[in-house]
Amino acid sequence: MARRRVWLGFGLLAAALGSLQSGPAAGAEGDAFNGRLLFAQCRLCHSLKAGETKVGPSLHGLFGRRAGAVDGFDYSPGMKDAGIVWDEASLDAFLKRPKAVIPGTKMVYGGLGRAEDRADLIAYMKQALKK
C-alpha cells in the first residue's frame, strides 16, 4: 500500500515538473530552424561577417562582447554607456523590447514579445556565429 503511494506521488511530481519545463529559463535550447527565419529580419541591418557594417554593426563575435564596442560604428550614447556584456540572458532582455533596455537606441526594431521566439533566435545566432 505504502509503496504504491510513493510511486503515485513521484509520478505526479515528475509529470508536473516535466510539463512546467519550457523556454530558455529551464535551460532548454531554442529551435535554430525557426531562429533562422526570425534572423532574416536582422540581416536587413546586421551582417554576421567580421568587419561588415550595414545599417547596424557586424554581429561577428557578439557573444561575450561589451555593448557598443565594435570599432568605428557610430552607436547611440545609450548603447555606448550601457555597460552590458552580450550573452543569452542580456540578449533575451534586449530583443524583447530594444528601446526599453537602451533608451535612444538607433536600432529600429519593435522587439520579439515571445520568450520562445527569442530563444529560437538566440539559438540560431549561437550556431551561426560559431563558424
Place this chain on the structure above:
Amino acid sequence: MKHLLRLAVGGIALSALALAGQAAAADDMDALLKRIKLPPGFKINVFAKLPKPRSMVVGKPLNTVFVGSRHGTVHSLRDTNRDGVADEISLRGDDMNVPNGIAFQDGMLYVAETERVFMWGVPAEFDTALPLQPRVPVFEGMPAEFLHGWRYAGFGPDRKLYVSIGAPCNICDLKSMEGSIIRMDANGQNMEVVARGVRNSVGFDFHPKTGELFFTDNGADLMGDDIPPDELNRVTETGQHFGYPYLGGKSVKLTGWEDKTPPKGHQAPVIEFQAHSANLGIHFYTGRMFPAEYQGDAFVAQHGSWNRTSPVGYRIMRIRFDDKGLPTGKEVFADGWLQGDDASGRPVDIKSLPDGSLLVSDDYANVIYRISYGG
C-alpha cells in the same frame, strides 16, 4: 506515512498547475477571439490549431484544406461533421524547403518550395495519414536564396499555375526570375513571366468576372515609418513592370534608385496600403454566406509590421470592387489582433470554404480562424 501523503499531494498540486497552464492557453485564445471586431452579424471561431500555418487551399471533392508553412511542414485539415471546426488535423510532411506555396487542380496538390514546385496526386481512396510521397517535380530552378524565398502559388482561370518569386534583398537589381510572378502549364511547361518589378508578393487572386490577376506587394524597408506604401496591383497584360526597384507605391523613389528612370509603361498600384502593414493573402469573395454586398469584393490579410516605430496592420482589410472589376477603396473588415503595441496574432492567408465561410491563417497565434455570418 504522512511524509508520503504530503509528497503525493504536492505532486497533484504541481500537475494541477500544469493543467492550469493548458487551460490558461485556451483562455488566452478565448480572450483573443473576444477582442476581434467584425461587422455586425459576423462571428469568428478557431477552425484548427496547428504550428505556424501559412498559405491554404481547399481541395475538391472532399473539401480537405491543405496548409503550407515556412517551417518545412504541410498539414491537411478536414471538418467531417461540418460543425465549423476541423476534426482531423494531419501532418503530411515536415522536411520540405519552405513549402509556403500551395495549390490544387484536378485532384493534384502542388507545393511551391523555394527552388521548385512539386506535385502529389491525391489518391482516390483518400487517407489523411498518407505522407506527400512521391513528390513529382513540376518546375525547378527558381532562385535559392532564403530571404523572400517563401513562394505563393495558385491556379488561374486559364488553368495555369502562377507562382510569385520575391527579390532576394531589400532594394537591389534583379536577375532572372527574381522579383516576378510567373505562370506555367500544370505540367511545368511553357513558363512565362506575367509580372516583373515585384519586390515580394505573398498573395494573389483572380477577379471572378474579369479573370484579371490582382497581387499584393510588400514595400521596401529602411525608408522610415510611412513610405513606401505596400501595394495592391492589377495585371492587364502579360509581362507588365510594376516599378521595383525604381519605385515603391505610385511615386516613391527607392533608396539608391532616385536617379534612374523606371521602365516605360511601368504600372502604378491600384491601391496603396499603410507602409509596413505587410499585405499578404488576397481573396475575392464569391460565396453565398455573406451578405450580397460582399460579392466580388476582396479580403486582404495584413500580417503586421515588424520594424516600424509603432506597429500597424495585424488585421483584415476589405477592398470594394465595382462591376467593371476595378477596386474603388479599402476599409478595415476585422481587427483587434493589435492592442496598443502588443500583437496577439498575425493574419497570413484567406480562403473560402464551400459553405461561404472564410478561413484565415495566423502563423503567430498558430491557428486557422473561421469567419462566418448569420445562423
